[in-house]
Amino acid sequence: xxxxxxxxxxxxxxxxxxxxxxxxxxxxxxxxxxxxxxxxxxxxxxxxxxxxxxxxxxxxxxxxxxxxxxxxxxxxxxxxxxxxxxxxxxxxxxxxxxxxxxxxxxxxxxxxxxxxxxxxxxxxxxxxxxxxxxxxxxxxxxxxxxxxxxxxxxxxxxxxxxxxxxxxxxxxxxxxxxxxxxxxxxxxxxxxxxxxxxxxxxxxxxxxxxxxxxxxxxxxxxxxxxxxxxxxxxxxxxxxxxx
Numbered sequence: 001x002x003x004x005x006x007x008x009x010x011x012x013x014x015x016x017x018x019x020x021x022x023x024x025x026x027x028x029x030x031x032x033x034x035x036x037x038x039x040x041x042x043x044x045x046x047x048x049x050x051x052x053x054x055x056x057x058x059x060x061x062x063x064x065x066x067x068x069x070x071x072x073x074x075x076x077x078x079x080x081x082x083x084x085x086x087x088x089x090x091x092x093x094x095x096x097x098x099x100x101x102x103x104x105x106x107x108x109x110x111x112x113x114x115x116x117x118x119x120x121x122x123x124x125x126x127x128x129x130x131x132x133x134x135x136x137x138x139x140x141x142x143x144x145x146x147x148x149x150x151x152x153x154x155x156x157x158x159x160x161x162x163x164x165x166x167x168x169x170x171x172x173x174x175x176x177x178x179x180x181x182x183x184x185x186x187x188x189x190x191x192x193x194x195x196x197x198x199x200x201x202x203x204x205x206x207x208x209x210x211x212x213x214x215x216x217x218x219x220x221x222x223x224x225x226x227x228x229x230x231x232x233x234x235x236x237x238x239x240x241x242x243x
Contacts, residue, residue, distance in 0.1 A: 006049045007046075007063055010043075010064050013046060014039075016035050016039035020033075024076075025081075025082055027082055029146045033142035039067075039071035040138075043064070046060075047064070065119075068112075068116055068135070069109065069112050069134070071138065073109040073112030073138070076108055076141035076142055077107075078105075080141055080167065080171065083105075104171055107171060111175040115132070115133075115179055118179065127186060127188055129186055131182055132177040136223050139219050142219070143220035146216070177227065185233070185234075187204070207225070
């Protein structure tokens, strides 16, 4: 019975991603983001439960990647697609290119799948990451779109055109970050002392402050800060399989 517990938790992650995608296509970005967060919680506990119960299996690994691409690939793609589709139609519906442009959002799902496949085969990512983790990318997009879409009143409004350009540029950037040979630190502690964990503690402290000031919309800022801090403090060389 216990051998099925991790896979059941993974399936909860996948279902959370499906629900997030549903709310995304309805334009309910806050609920979509909340279900991505719920999926991330399930994603954390499925691996932990597998290790605690000693029931890790190849099928669990494959199922985990599939669930992750739904929750952290398809769901954020749906959020960005709906956002672009809604606001581009208000600019000039007669321009045919605007009809197809929102579909660029699904590059996020494709590159997330590639990131997950590479992660499964890469033996270097045991204590750190190489490339942006898919949960971080998904949380970034969910928070950013919620932030850009926020307005005090519920009256229809036209989004500034430059917002669209920013989103498209960030899509391309995030897709590159997912598969880039860029070392990023992971919040894994071998001990709880300050020495050797300075970067992690600095990140945690500043993230708490940012979230305290900005709330849930500050998640995008935290993820951006995570990438910037990793770049500033990264090692000069990418770890090898022998490291």
